[in-house]
Amino acid sequence: MNVKLLKSTKDAEKTCAVAARLCYSASTIDNIDENLTSEKVIDLLGKVISSGHHSVLEHASFTFGVEGVSRALLAQLTRHRIASFSVQSQRYVKFKSGLDFVFPPTIKKDEKLLKKYNSFLKNTKNLYKEFLDAGIPAEDARYILPNAAATQIIITMNARELRHFFSLRCCNRAQWEIKDMARRMLNLARKEAPLLFEDAGPDCARKGCHETFACGKPWKS
Numbered sequence: 001m002n003v004k005l006l007k008s009t010k011d012a013e014k015t016c017a018v019a020a021r022l023c024y025s026a027s028t029i030d031n032i033d034e035n036l037t038s039e040k041v042i043d044l045l046g047k048v049i050s051s052g053h054h055s056v057l058e059h060a061s062f063t064f065g066v067e068g069v070s071r072a073l074l075a076q077l078t079r080h081r082i083a084s085f086s087v088q089s090q091r092y093v094k095f096k097s098g099l100d101f102v103f104p105p106t107i108k109k110d111e112k113l114l115k116k117y118n119s120f121l122k123n124t125k126n127l128y129k130e131f132l133d134a135g136i137p138a139e140d141a142r143y144i145l146p147n148a149a150a151t152q153i154i155i156t157m158n159a160r161e162l163r164h165f166f167s168l169r170c171c172n173r174a175q176w177e178i179k180d181m182a183r184r185m186l187n188l189a190r191k192e193a194p195l196l197f198e199d200a201g202p203d204c205a206r207k208g209c210h211e212t213f214a215c216g217k218p219w220k221s
């Protein structure tokens with residue numbers, strides 16, 4: 001899996017701090033960012049984050065490029081509705097130079113089952129090629145592809161939605177692949193805008209755990 005932060009709002013922290021200041025001051029738009037020192041940015045963001053006034057975080061957005069993840073991950077990711085996605089098309093892309101698949105660690109470490117998994121994927125690749133060679137359009141040949149098929153995605157979320165996404169998907173109990181991706185995204189977002197994401201992560205990083213079947217291990221980033 002490869003996860004990159006491709007773009008983000010310029011001065012993301014300051015942009016959100018300006019929005020917060022607007023809510024609580026008599027300043028006009030022309031002087032809204034006057035004397036907005038880094039100390040004031042820290043103070044404003046600290047206040048809105050701890051008070052739950054998270055709508056101001058919607059003014060900063062982050063765009064990630066992700067490759068080498070499965071269609072199983074994609075199905076979970078796209079349940080997040082306050083986000084924009086662009087996904088490599090299985091209709092238009094004919095994977096003539098080869099299909100890639102994701103290998104779950106539990107299967108990888110079981111020699112016998114790994115052999116069966118490899119053999120299944122090899123048969124899938126051969127059948128997919130046979131269908132394309134016979135003139136079946138890629139949009140129909142893809143029906144035989146499993147959840148393991150690898151894909152590439154561009155994801156854009158604003159900081160509020162990212163914090164929500166991280167609270168669900170960085171959790172120890174989240175499914176391993178989306179958890180791996182979410183944790184990489186969190187590290188990148190934190191590097192770019194630490195004030196927006198320093199306390200982001202599963203609920204146990206801030207308050208109590210919400211999980212019915214709690215893992216019992218407080219999360220460490």
Ligand SMILES: Cc1cc2nc3c(=O)[nH]c(=O)nc-3n(C[C@H](O)[C@H](O)[C@H](O)COP(=O)(O)OP(=O)(O)OC[C@H]3O[C@@H](n4cnc5c(N)ncnc54)[C@H](O)[C@@H]3O)c2cc1C
Pocket residue numbers: 079080081082161164168169173174
């Ligand atoms: C551990 C785990 C297990 C899961 N298991 C299943 C499962 O078995 N079956 C299944 O179908 N899904 C499952 N899901 C997916 C889950 O139900 C959500 O679809 C997914 O996590 C997206 O979360 P969300 O709706 O909070 O977030 P988003 O879509 O990212 O939305 C963010 C927030 O915006 C608000 N919002 C968005 N849309 C609306 C709306 N229409 N009305 C009101 N408020 C809205 C809500 O406050 C929401 O929390 C699971 C998720 C997790 C983390």
